[in-house]
Amino acid sequence: MTPTATTPRPDVPGVGDDALQRCADEPIAVPGAIQPHGALLAVTEPDLAVVVSAGAADVLGTQPASLADVLAPADLDRLRAGLAGDLAELDPLRVTVAGAELDLVVHRADGLLVTEWEPLAGAEQAGASWHRRLPRVLQRLSAAGTLEELTAALARDVRALTGFDRVMVYRFDPEWNGEVVAEDRRADLEPFLGLRYPAGDIPAQARALYATNWLRLIPDATYRPVPLEPAANPVTGRPLDLSAAVLRSVSPVHLEYLANMGVVASMSVSLVDRGRLWGLIACHSYSGPHRPSYADRVAAEFLGRTASLLLHTTVEAGDQGRVVAVAQRQAELVAALGRTPRAPAQALTGGTPTVLDLLPAAGAAVRLDGRLHLLGSTPPADRVPGLVAALLTQGRSATDALGTLLPAAADVADTASGLLAVEVGGQRGDFLAWFRPETPREVTWGGNPHTPKTVETEAGPRLSPRRSFTAWRETVRGTATPWREHEVAAAQALAAHLTESALQRATEDDRLAAALQRTLLLEALPEVPGVALAARYRPSAADVVGGDWYDLVPLPSGRLAIVLGDVAGHGLAAASVTAQLRHALRAHLLRDRGPAAALQGLGEVIAALLPGELATAVVAELDPGTGDVAVANAGHLPVLHATVDGVRLLGEGRGPALGLLDEVDYAETRLRLAGPDRLLLYSDGLVERRDVPLPDRLDALCAAAAAGGEPDALLDDVLAALDPPDTDDVTLVGLGRTW
Amino acid sequence: MQFDVERATVLGRPALTVRGELDIATAPRLADAVESQLSQQPQSLVVDLTGTTFMDSSGARQLARIARRAAADGVSLEVVCPRANRPVRLVVDLLDLRALVPIVESPSLTDDEVGP
Known part of the structure; x- marks a missing residue:
């Protein structure tokens, strides 16, 4: 061995x-035999006496003791002359032996001159x-x-x-x-x-x-090997080294392999x-x-x-060439982003090229502003964010064996053995990702007469290309073509560009939203005889505009409408919806048909113009003269009524949130606001805490409001007592009668 | 708490199990998962909020959108939100989400699924 x-x-x-x-x-270097299409004579120098030989009788018709026995004198002279110089210059020496032309090639091994003789006939x-x-x-x-x-x-x-x-x-x-x-x-x-x-x-x-x-x-x-005689080289005592011999006999295993392939x-x-x-x-x-x-x-x-x-x-x-092509497409994508800065996802997925064309991959995913877009062959939409997050959590951008890195991803090997992912913006879980499938390709073996399904012999299993392919497939299962450095760099550069423009856009959006929000808040509270009013609006610390609004609308009948509403979502989109709802509700309130009718009208506005949006609102209408109050509530937190006898939350007069149903008949509930009574309307930002159950917070609110006091002081007391988290905006409106 | 939407099967129906806080940040992930399920044109879909620890109005809005989408596609939707899950159930009740979203205590058996 x-x-x-x-x-x-x-x-x-x-x-x-x-x-x-x-x-x-x-x-394999010392097989001890040659193939039968030539003869080998290993000779000593300078006498050219044969020490080891194989195939001489068949190919040369004789078993020479020396090369002089087979070579014509002229050929022998040419050989000797060649041996004095570079042997490579000699090959091949065309010689004639017993009337047949042969190519003679020589090299030195194990201290001997190895001469190999190959007949021209049959070549x-x-x-x-x-x-x-x-x-x-x-x-x-x-x-x-x-x-x-x-x-x-x-x-x-x-x-x-x-x-x-x-x-x-x-x-x-x-x-x-x-x-x-x-x-x-x-x-x-x-x-x-x-x-x-x-x-x-x-x-x-x-x-x-x-x-x-x-x-x-x-x-x-199908040849039969011709053994070297003697088996051991007398010079070394070991079999002759045939690694440089052109006639070297090959491994029987290799011959089986060839036979199996036909x-x-x-x-x-x-x-x-x-x-x-x-x-x-x-x-x-x-x-x-x-x-x-x-x-x-x-x-x-x-x-x-x-x-x-x-x-x-x-x-x-x-x-x-590939690097240049990737850079070219990167530039085209950046240009497309520049043309439609407010629709980056559209620029990356809707044009030519798409983000999938940036680099060689079978699928791509774009998640921008929380919306996922898939291109080509990818894992299911609900798996993609998790896979990307898991890769990024490990501090990596790319892997060509996702299933090894994340055992839970083994089932998506057919689309995502390779994953390249880059974060965008760094906050909302936005990203770009590319997918490559498992490398093995299906190969049709059917109809090939040279590749039987299995080759079993008495000697044991044999190699065949089909088995080789299967064996190779096992070694690369779950792996994809590796990501190249320039591909990862291009992905990162594109993500950095998106991040930067998203930041610019966000800054711009925040400014717009804040401006819009200011128009929603009242410059000054209306002066209504006989009514004391107070309002507080505290934006969230995240500096993102929320969907809260409040309003105070004196009605033609002399009553005063007090509104507190909240649109789901935040940012520019929510602020814009809020503005529309506020004005629509004002219009309906001014028809002076009561709070339930106004909310019903607002619900119709959402169904018709803002489908998919969800908002809550509560409307109280106060007659300052009598203290009569009508309340209607569309999915909003209950109005608080503080009296000398105690504090209660109005559980009646409720209906579903706005945007759930196209048409709703809201109920109204009535109460009488006595002299020292207070009404408090508030948004969920006041009472919502993720770590405290809502009923507990409402209890705390009632306790804080029990102290009474002027509306202004009441709101300050409540805010101080509840200390709402600064993650959401907080709105309160308080009122009482002054007569 | 980590948010997670997992595909599952409930009484032989495709289901999505929602764990963690369903809010403005995570609602789009539920939307993606529902989109992926509905693209396979199932007859029914169960959204299980039993393991949901918190829901804000954006989460509720997402449920409303899902309900509209399922109705438009003719998919029979059930949103499981047992009373025992008080934090989420309170929001459901406050908004009267049941006006639009089929909220159930536990997934119901349909005739097809009652075996011999």
Whole structure:
């Protein structure tokens, strides 16, 4: 067994474990045998006496004791001359043995000169025309602007050169999983483009060999290995090192693998990027044995080496192109936002490009002002905010394995294995997010005669591409294509832009809302003979305008209408609704048909003009002369009536909040306001505390109001006693009679 | 308290369980969840407020909108808000939300669901 680097193998129960293990243990550099399409003679120097040999009798028709026994004197002289210089200059030496032409290639290993003899007869020749086209081929490779173009040209030209049925370019990822990134094939073959293979398919010791030995050929995968004689190299006492031999016999596991794919002949050329194995050009023949000539193989290796040199710059150029494209779309989105600054969500989702086009992703989510917009393929709307919040809570912007980071997200792997999220505004839970699905792609294996479903033999499970794909899928389950640095940066830049413009907008909104609110509050309370009035409005500390309003409207009948209302929501939208309701209610009050009729009219206004809004309001109408009061209440907190005998909350005269029903008949309740009595109307900001039950707060309110006093003093006492939280606006109106 | 809307099934019907404080900040999340459920065109939908600890007028407004939307879509809606959940029930009663929103003590069985 050869000591090798540990190979990370996919932990896939029942999928080729034994076969992979056998493969990983295979001493591939010293197989002790060669393939039968040539002969190997390892000789000493300078006498060229044969020490180890294989296949000589079949290929050369003799078992020579020395190279002088088989080479014509002239060929022998050329060989000796070549040995004095760079051996690479020698290959191949065209020689004639027993009337047959052979290509002789040589290298040194284990202190011996290893000579390999390959007959020209039976080899396929691309012919001179291909070699004449070489300059154009090279030009095509170097002109490729992207990796896709480079690898596609490489696959096409290597196939044109070598005549294999299928030529694939296979790329390793950082974990040594492989993907077919380009392919040229016979039209009737099933495409393998996009197929993935787990790292274990090409063991570490094979990859180490491929990084130095650029080309491997198996002309006939059904061959019988020809053993080296003697098995041990007399010079070292160990089997001869064949790692640089072109005839090296390959692992039986590899031959099984090829057989399972229906591959009869195979060749592979390494692609090496700055010293690291980047990928392979893998060539298959299905129709029968296939052996490109030595010259054509050298040309194929040359194309592989040329492409290898181009990889780095082409990848960089492609990356550069992608970076530029992302920046371009970012600029277009920012421009769209600038055109419609008050509809940012529309700018990001309704035009061209959308936020989904910013970077390569399958889905995107935009949450602005609390509204979620989804584009493309995403998890369900109710899952998206939670997933984004969970990612951001971990202090991360992006993950390509969300299910690993958040086990609760495992069920959305099909849409959200990859999540890139950036916060917008930082307060209301607004964000931008992009989604990428789990990487595995469905591949149709049906109808491929070369890939039986399972391959079980007496020797145990065998490898097959389908099993490889399954095995690879297990290794990458739940992971997506990683997010690139420039993509994350573009997302962050777009979010920062949105945050900044949202802040500007919010400042502007607050100013507008505050201005609007001021118009809702009375400059001065009306002077009504016989009535003492007081009002308080305290805005929330958040500096956000709420939906409270109050009003005092002297009516034609001489009565006084006292109003306190509250629109759900806050900010500019609520302030605008509040303004409309206040004026609509005034109009209805002035018809002087009583508080219930006015509230009914206001309900109709909401149903007709402001559907979806919800408001509460209470209206009290006082006859200053008699002290008679009529009260109607639309879902608002009860009016407080303080008398010398005690304090009570008016439970009668109630109806549903405004906006619930299109038509309501509100009830009225009546009371008599005696001399020292006080009425108090208030908004929920006075009594609502999240940590104290509402009934307790109402009890406290009644206790505070029991002291009585002038309306002004009463309001101050109540505010001091209840100390309402400053998270909501607080409104109070108090009144009493002065006669 | 953390706000959370969870998809669930109640008596075989699609349901949304609302936990935490349903207010102006969280109401849009309930809206998103309802939107997602209604997009699947269910026959009925249950919104369960048993675990809701607080509701403000914006939360109530959201329930009203949901009720209108469900009625327009022909979806049979039930909003579960037991009397035992006093803080939320008080708001429901104060606004008389039942005028529009079908508030129930517990999810009701329909004929279809009564098995043999």
